[in-house]
Amino acid sequence: MISDNRVPPPPTPPHELVPSLLAELSAYPSAAVGDEDVLPHSGEENPAALAAALERRHSAHTFATAPLPGDALERLLAEAGRAAHSGWPDAARFPVGVVVLALRVTGVARGFHRYDTATDTLRHVSDADFDPADAVLQREFAHAAAVLVTHGPVPAAVRHDGAHGYRRLLLRGAAAVSAAWLGAARESLAACGFAGLLPDVLRTHGVVDVDEDIPLLALAVGLPEPPGGDAGDRSNGGQGGRATRDQGAAACTT
Helix, strand or coil: CCCCCCCCCCCCCHHHHHHHHHHHHHHCCCCCCCCCCCCCCCCCCCHHHHHHHHHHCCCCCCCCCCCECHHHHHHHHHHHHHHHHCCCCCCCCCCCEEEEEECCECCECCEEEEEECCCCEEEEEECCCCCHHHHCCCHHHHHCCEEEEEEECHHHHHHHHCHHHHHHHHHHHHHHHHHHHHHHHHCCCEEEEECCCCHHHHHHCCCCCCCCCEEEEEEEEECCCCCCCCCCCCCCCCCCCCCCCCCCCCCCCC
């Protein structure tokens, strides 16, 4: 018997999937609306509460230096976990995970933690023995109390479903971030969605295998800065201006 020693091709980088992703989206213009196989539906939502949360939701401009209450973080993670898995037909095959970079959270050690949706618990992965500003492109997010990062098995999903698999993971990551963001609005917290932490930081600290489990989207969250607080350096028009570490606040782009 002749063994097959061929090396499988490397996974396609996500940015190279964009052309085929756009082509597939144009072929399915109505897939994002009314298609139960694409978007989950839950009858447990309160329309009035959702409308109120949407009205209050905004991109935070500053974060206070005070710590984020641990129970508030737990509620946001529960919201994100449900949104990423409940009702999605491919949730078991391609799970979307959430990791947390806790910087100032009551009762949670500073560092990376992996959220377990089954047990609703956090498991410490590694310490955050680095300058948070080195983990982001837009340094304002380094001043959040915590950063929630969604991630998923993009290469496996693409092998199974093509660019549509990547699209579905992005939808689920966006659903998780949006749910946590709305939860932050209900909690009167400051929050802002963004692209996420730098992959090299996640790889170096053993948080996720960024070759097979690729970051999707993220949410920076913390307490809002009190009125009249100093927002730090805005010399770059709010685009990544960095506040001093004592102030712990900076601009957040929308």
